[in-house]
Amino acid sequence: LxxxxxxxxxxxxxxxxxxxxxxxxxxxxxxxxxxxxxxxxxxxxxxxxxxxxxxxxxxxxxxxxxxxxxxxxxxxxxxxxxxxxxxxxxxxxxxxxxxxxxxxxxxxxxxxxxxVQVDLSNLEQLLSLTRTVMMSKPACLLTAEEAETMTHLVLQAFLRTVPDGANAGQGLGMTVLISVLGCGVEASRVLPGLLVNTTTQVDHFASLQVPKEFLVAVVSTSLAGDILEGGDEVLSYEVPLGMDEEQAVLSMLFRFGEWIVAAGVRLMVCQRVVHPLLMQVLQDKGIVVLHRLGLEVMDPLLRLTGARPIGSFFSEPESTTYGVLRSLEPVKIGCKDFLLLQTSRSVPVCTLVLCHRTDASLNELKIVCKVAEHLLQLVLKQSYAxxxxxxxxxxxxxxxxxxxxxxxxxxxxxxxxxxxxxxxxxxxxxxxxxxxxxxxxxxxxxxxxxxxxxxxxxxxxxxxxxxxxxxxxxxxxxxxxxxxxxxxxxxxxxxxxxxxxxxxxxxxxxxxxxxxxxxxxxxxxxxxxxxxxx
Amino acid sequence: MLRAHWLRRGSVIRSRPMTTRNSAGHLGLRNLSRAASPAFSFIGPVKFYKFLHDAEDLSNSYLLASGLQVLRHCDDASPSVHLLTEAVQHYRGIHGCGCTSLMVLAAAWADAFNDCLTADAVPVDVLVNAALKGLRSCKDVIISHAIKLSDTSLLPSMTDPRAAVRSEMDQTGYTLWDRDLYRSGVVICKGNSQTMALTRELPWARNKTLHSIAHGLAHGDPNGMKLAMEVYSIQARQQLGSSECHYPNLNSSCIAVKHSLARSENESHVVDGYIASVPCENLPTCRKLVGRNIRAIMFSGDLTPQHRHLGFKGMKGGIGALTTKPSLPFLKMKGDQEWSMRALSALVGLSVNVLFVEGTVFPSLLLDFFHHGILCVDRMSMDLLHAMSEVLSVKVLTYVVQAKESDVFEVSLGFAASNNRRCVEVENTAQHNESENQIDIIIRTVQPAVQTVVLCSPVSVKLPALDDAFWACLNRLSWVLKEGKALPGAGITEMICLRHLDQMSQTLGTVQHSNRQVSFPKQFSSGGHELAHHKMVLRALARGWRSYLAAAVANTGMYNGGVEIEALIERSVACERNEPIIRCFSDLKAPVFDALTPKLEGWQVALELVVLILQADAEIVTGVNARC
Structure with missing residues (x-):
């Protein structure tokens, strides 16, 4: 005992x-x-x-x-x-x-x-709830003003994910959290749309002309020119005599690229790697290619654009799988470069950018924001506090x-x-x-x-x-x-x-x-x- | 001498309390202060280096010349030191200078707040709030004291630029603008004879503001700042059309640093172009290429038939290749040789003379290059390749098959004569590097895309120290040019803060806390003690800056002992004018400056680190250990 x-x-x-x-x-x-x-x-x-x-x-x-x-x-x-x-x-x-x-x-x-009764119409109560969460962790090192700003930002991000009356049946949207190390907390902000990391230079995109509304292809498979294992199935392709596998796959990739160009797509986004040759071919035709985005971005991206993920490059994608975006803007926060993808419809996807100077405080801030978002979602179920x-x-x-x-x-x-x-x-x-x-x-x-x-x-x-x-x-x-x-x-x-x-x-x-x-x-x-x- | 701290092995303690009940106070703050204390000898214009040696193996010794090097060699496994190292590394990645000041301030504040906690018994939340607010208001005051570069009151009224330079040289006796340097700053391209600079004047070169500010940013390292200004003059010569008050930015990503042993440190110089070491066998190729306008192309990764781009995982099993005629055996290519032939024909077709490759090159391809008179520079840094690609608007390719006419750019080649201080193109005098059987060549692009700084010293152990010092000068200059503002240095900003903190302390009691809490119901914690605690915290904050100033002044050697230095600081704070106090003998009259954002951010990071560790009360060690 x-x-x-x-x-x-x-x-x-x-x-x-x-x-x-x-x-x-x-x-x-x-x-x-x-x-x-x-x-x-x-x-x-x-x-x-x-x-x-x-x-x-x-x-x-x-x-x-x-x-x-x-x-x-x-x-x-x-x-x-x-x-x-x-x-x-x-x-x-x-x-x-x-x-x-x-x-x-x-x-x-x-x-x-x-x-206390709390619902979406009462802003003060929601702010109080959020503020309690934001101030509950001392490791965030927030002064009173910074805590107030962050409270407003978090609540703003949450309210953006609540669908408006016309789309009420859709369910809650998503807030994507992006963390930037090195700036002060005052650089945090909420942006409508999706913010994506870019590995290439941002100026490159500024010079590209994209029309008002353009088509987006979202590819979830790897376009790197390799073929992943088929598992238990044996994949078999016909290859002309004298050609090796990589050439064959590359020719299939080029064929896929041609379909994409023919469909009038202006932005292609790939979750995994895109082969440099394919990227060069597409960029020469005026298509912006973003790759290596990762799995976490895919869900909000699909939601934002309304596209369906393209899972293979062997067959021509149907025209319904493409999504629509309004604009592609370069954004610089601190020393990092991002691209902001925005759509013209009101989609409940937004990005909350969190900045802090030290790693420990930034991680704590991320945890606190996730907790706040979750609690606000729980309020929708049981509107009391x-x-x-x-x-x-x-x-x-x-x-x-x-x-x-x-x-x-x-x-x-x-x-x-x-x-x-x-x-x-x-x-x-x-x-x-x-x-x-x-x-x-x-x-x-x-x-x-x-x-x-x-x-x-x-x-x-x-x-x-x-x-x-x-x-x-x-x-x-x-x-x-x-x-x-x-x-x-x-x-x-x-x-x-x-x-x-x-x-x-x-x-x-x-x-x-x-x-x-x-x-x-x-x-x-x-x-x-x-x-x-x- | 600094002894190495040995890691405590054997007992993994599950949780260790940090607030011990003895007079020493908070363990975390003490660890932080102890780890950062060697850095006190590195601040100010006069630095005292430290030797680090392994107690058991005397042949392993290092020269420590900056705070970051101290942390790298520190074996202390305590979490506060981890946090400090991480913070300093992040800060350096963003700002590139001021790491030592960060460490010194963190140590000074750790000591001061430790005393606040133990001796004055200030509650932690009051301490945190008061400290953060105090620093915030000091930063606001300092920003208002920033000097703008475009301040035309600092421009000279003379019209003859050479007279201006000469007069400046006469006044200070400081040859920042050596006449030859001034000349060589404008003539690099082959074909232009070395005419006098007057025909291609640099508008900003006349500006005395830039010279004096650069000199003031040197912080006791005139050589390093001279090199930085040379780099800037090379980079900025392209932007001649801009107005006098606009300073183009200094790009630090396209600078390569080369270490070399030479007779004296004064032989350090800057070369417009990239200095590559290529094997001796390429000497005939180089001789043929010298002096012509030649074509170059860049590749990332290796130039081998097996190389694939990043992310390529290869063909997995389970894939069978069927042929249309199953009776014939599957024909295998002579893969590698085919590839070699194709690569060579592609490059020869584009009339490429020089290749820059990030990785290695296939040996038989190298042989083919030799036969065709193509030079290959391998093992380049990816950052340099990116910098060149940005400046020249040329892509870095992954595969040879991608090469097109638009990816080729023009360069010129020359031999680097390492004895000559100013590396101009010299035909037929190649300096062999005997120990490695390599020759040094300089490759220049039409627009200055890469600059190489050759740091020389007779002592090899000092080269990393010179490297750090050069980068610190360069980054300070780069920040000042980027923001167009500089702060007065030599301790003036710290004294302004001390004065401001004094004022805040005095007005604390009189002004009711009208903006005490924005929207939060506040608990009555300590009533009347709160005011006294607030004042104690402000005093601790001031103490940190006082320690910093005292250390810097003590390092200069201009004063005897601590009491005199403290008296000097008190006098300067009490006096209303802003007099610089960190001076050294060689440089008494010239004004000293500092970069704005790195300084203020350094303060903020140091304080936030100390406050974070202050609020920690236990250390939890995870991991597997049966014995507890």
Missing amino acids: SRRKAALGKLYKVARSSYGPNGKIKLIHNGLGGITVASSASQVLLPALDRGDMLSRFLLESARAHVQRCSDGGLFVLLFSVMLVQGCLHLGLESIIQLCQLCVEYLQSDCCRCR LFGGGCTESHLATFVRHQVCSHLTRWAVKVLFAQNFASSLENVAKSLKPDGFLHLVDNKYVNNSSLMVSTLEGLHCACGLAVANSNLSWCTLGPTETERKFEGQALPATLPSPLLLDSFSARINALLVAVETASVILETKLIIEESHLS
């Missing part, structure tokens, strides 16, 4: 010290050498924390699964599970799941007072205590369990601030706040809901001898802004995962490990 506690203690320390915007960064590197990564994000920390212990691995695995589904709250899962395990270790576990269900039902019910900054956790903790203590007959749950559950929640909320802070809860909305000095004037709660100077009385967060009233008021119609908001689905999922993991760990009585004896 004590082994279990010790095993999880280290994970707890790491998770607690990295949690939230005041968390500390961890420097991760391989013992044998290699790059150093500086991050406090769960996407980076969880794979790096792989310990040999079975319980820790199980916990990390479930946290990782949650992060894959919801992107946010991995460290919350770690913290909450470990605290539940350590708190309820001697007590038994049947009631933890019941308590969890109680919380989830409350959160999903209409009388919940710690959630919870108050952040630890307010929801303190709210739930007080709720649980109140419910169990006041309705003892209804809930066959021991008071002790409830106290443990609630304390664990409160500890998670307290982890957001370093040690030494005093944590308080207000009486109106039961949201928490934390401070260091004793002046209560001008105090407001962590998420910004309970504003200062509005008849609040505060009491300490934690178990009290007397029952605390959980009356609370209903939320006002117009909420003060800015607020700290967390994603609804992500938090609920995190709660469920944490509780289930903790219950499994507590239930484990025997560990059987298969060792390879060789």
